[in-house]
Amino acid sequence: MADHHEDDLAAQRTEGFKVGEKKTLQEYQELDKDDEAMNRWKASLGLNSGEPIGQPTDPKCLIKSLxxxxxxxxxxxxxxSSPGAVDSLKNKPFTIKEGAKFHIKVVFQVNHEVLSGLKYIQVVKRKGIRVSKDQEMLGSYAPNTTHKPSYTKEFNEEEAPSGMLARGHYNAVSKFDDDDNNTHLLFEWSFDIAKDW
Structure with missing residues (x-):
């Protein structure tokens, strides 16, 4: 599934942006201990609170629900987390009322190390022709702990297209990746724009 979507799902890059040097969790905790601004940043990521909950065999980022x-x-x-949930998305379309306003909410868990630049990329096609490509930056996150066992992020609001020409079946492919070009979830799904729910 991944190969034929690679070009469509390439993340938009900011010109001149360079990914920072990779550090272990302990290195982040020790980094500039006496720097007040750095300590505020580390606190905002939750780097110094609770015991890590991820196991060594867990993926770096686990998308738990959408x-x-x-x-x-x-x-x-x-x-x-249900077996086969991702595979069933392509063949079980959502119905969205034309003109309806909605947004996506994701719940995820970060394990082992700081996750830098998590982003969501989505491409929508109708009858094989790309009609939209969206990218949502979710941010950087410390590993989840007993103090904060998961993260929830709500995306920007969208409005479904409306009118007779907009109604019909759409196919989409989405992925979550990060600044290190790791893909944490890639899935195909579909939806129908209809006159009513």
């Missing part, structure tokens, strides 16, 4: 959130409607939640 949800489509629409005001006045129950959230549509996909529990990605």
């Amino acid at each position: 949800a489509m959130v629409t005001a006045g409607r129950p959230d549509v939640v996909i529990d990605l």
Whole structure:
């Protein structure tokens, strides 16, 4: 599945941006201990609170669930820890009412080391033609601990297209990757734009 989506899902890069030097969790904790600004940054990442919960065999980043959130409607939640959940997404389309406003919410866990520059990239196609490509920067995160066992991030609000020409079936492919070009989740899914829910 990964190969034929690689070009479509290439992350947009900021010109002149260079990924920082990779450090272990202990190196981050020791870094500039007497620097107040650095200590505030480390605290914002949660680098010094609680015991790590990830196991050595766990992936660096585990996407636990995705949800489509629409005001006045129950959230549509996909529990990605269920066996086969990712594989079933392509063949079980969501229905989205034309013109509806919604946003995506993701719950994830970071293990072992600081995760730098987590981002979500999505390409949507209709009848094989790309109609949109979106990228959402989620940020950098310290490993989850007993104090904070997971992270939740809500994406920017979107509005579904509307009108007779917008209605129909769409295919999408999405991935979560980071500044080190690690892909943490890649999946295909589909949705239908309809006159009503």
